[in-house]
Amino acid sequence: MGTSQTESAELSSAEQAPAVKHPTSYLETLMHLFKGNVGTGLFAMGDAFKNSGIILGTFFTVFLGFICVYSEHLLLNASHDLKEQLNLKSSPDFATTVELCFANGPENIQKYSLFMKKLTNVFLCITQLGFCCVYFVFVGDSLKYVLDQYYILDIHVHMGIILIPIFLTCLIKNLKYLAPISAIANVLLISVTAVCIYYASEDTPPITSRKYVAKPHRWPLFFGTVIFAFEGIGLVIPLKNEMKNPPQFDSPFGVLNVGMTFVTVLFVIMGFMSYLKYGEEIEGSVTLNLNKGDVLAQGVQVATGGSILFTYPIQYYVVYGIIWRFLIEHCGHSSHPQFDNFFFRLALVLITFIIAEITPYLGAVISLVGSFSSSALALMIPPLLEYVMCLRMATLTKWIIVKDISIATIGILGAITGTYESLAEIVYEIKNNTDSHEVAKKVIEESRKHIIKAVKDKIY
Incomplete structure (x- = not known):
């Protein structure tokens, strides 16, 4: 150890932590944890249970x-x-923890510290961009659900409609201005959850009418969806650092254990009740199974669409910060920083929009994101960190080796099989929806024209 790489890593990390001006209480942190873990994945749990079986x-x-x-x-x-x-x-933070762990580990792995930090940031970016793509599809589905009562349009058109408001929200550089809207969105999300469980509990068929165990080739899709739903590992360190009493976060009855117990129970209830109610007809989001002619159901769609719409810039903010800092470090500051920043924000939103337009299949996209990147962050990197830390401190035991390899193996197998099955599902859907795919091309082309015009107007 004692390398310049290690010293620079320590210095950068030590300088990155300003004092917390407004530390959070136990209850406030619990609410933040809930907000960060309950979203589109919750409403996809019924689809997950369809791919696994109810038991x-x-x-x-x-x-x-x-x-x-x-x-x-x-x-x-x-x-x-x-x-x-x-x-x-x-x-x-997450990526710096990975870097420091390797930089201060055994001498033969220190050279990989910067690579591992970059790899972690890549997975974080893919996960966050994946969330943003899912949000486009989710809000588009919600909008179509309501407007189809009056005028039927293709899902791609609806996603094109929400492109503008999403882009405008992403121009807000300070997230504190979104705080009131975010609070309202959370209330709406909790209300929608209660309504969905209420609908699912009405006239439910006997449990024997549902598959106890689904066919094994469907299990990877279940894995991807559940890992996507539980993906919140990037939040835990910032939440702990912001607390008045940080040790309360990961103590036995701390914020993490209490909050995630509640989240897990909620996921099980939503998945169990949704699949029991709708069976094989369950949609990628259970909200899409509600009666379209019911005013309350339409209100649910508006509420869920609105809450997820205003969650987009929060997820976007993470990946924007990582990539923008990378560009500044490697390309330097330009002579037109305002324009470059505007164009970059526009381009990043457009990338998620195009990906969503190409693959507007909510259930498969959620499973793909969860399988490919979320499993790496949640199941592969943490046991690797423990292994390296134990090597460094000479506390490695056979039990730790077996445990860490087992967790990482679950992540690797789930990532490989889940990614394959999700891509196969998306390809199948695209092949069977060629007309819809043509509409997507038209929408993307029209969006490109509008964006070029907007950029020209900005310049001139």
Whole structure:
């Protein structure tokens, strides 16, 4: 150790943590954790249970929830240990924890520290961009659900309609201005959840009418959806750092365990009740199964669409910050920073829009994002961190090796099979919806023309 790379990593991390001006209480942090873990994935749990079976889905949702929370504890432990050992001001963030862990690990792996940090940031970007793509599809589906009562348009057109408001929200550079809207969105989300469970509990068929265990080739889709739903590992370190009493976050009855127990129970209830009610007809979001002619159901769609619409810039903010800092570091500052920033924000939103237009199949897209990138963040990197930390401190045991390899293996197998099955599902849907695909091309072309005009207007 003692390399310049290690020293620079320590210095950058130590300098990155300003004092917390407004620390959060236990309850406030619990609410933030809930907000960060409950979203589109919750409403997709019925689709997940369809791909697993109602009994198998219940068991494995609890199991995967436990594994994800345990992995979050591994990340928090590594971050805390590095903070104490390197005398940092606060626990380093996810990517920096990975970098420091390798930079201060055994000599033969120190050279991989910067690569591992970049790899972690890549997975974070893919995950966040994936969330943004899912939000486009989700809000588009919600809008179509309501407007189809008056005038039927293709899903691609509806996603084109929401492109402008989403782009405008992403021009807001300070997220504090979104705080009131975010609070309203959270209230709406909780209300929608209650309404969906209420509808699902009416006139439910007997449990024997549903598959207890689905066909094995469908299990990877279940895995991807559940991992997507539980993906919140990037939040745990910032939430802990913002607390008045950080040790309360990951104590036995701390924010993480209490909050994620509640989230897991909610996921199981939503998945179980949704699949029991709608069976094989369950949609990628259970809200799409509600009676279209029911005024309350239409209100649910408006509420869910609105809440997710205003969640987009929060997810977008993370990936924007990572990529924008990378561009500044490698390309330097330009002579037109305002225009470059505007164009970059526009381009990033447009990328998620185009991906969503090409693959507007909510269930498969959620599973793909969860399988490919979320599983790496939640199930592969944390056990690797524990392994490296134990190597460094000479505390590695056979139990730790077996445990870490087992968790990582679940992540690797789930990522490979889930990605394959999700892509196969998307390809199948595209082949069977050629007319819809042509509409997507037209919408993208029209959007391109409008964007070029907007950029020209901005210049001249």
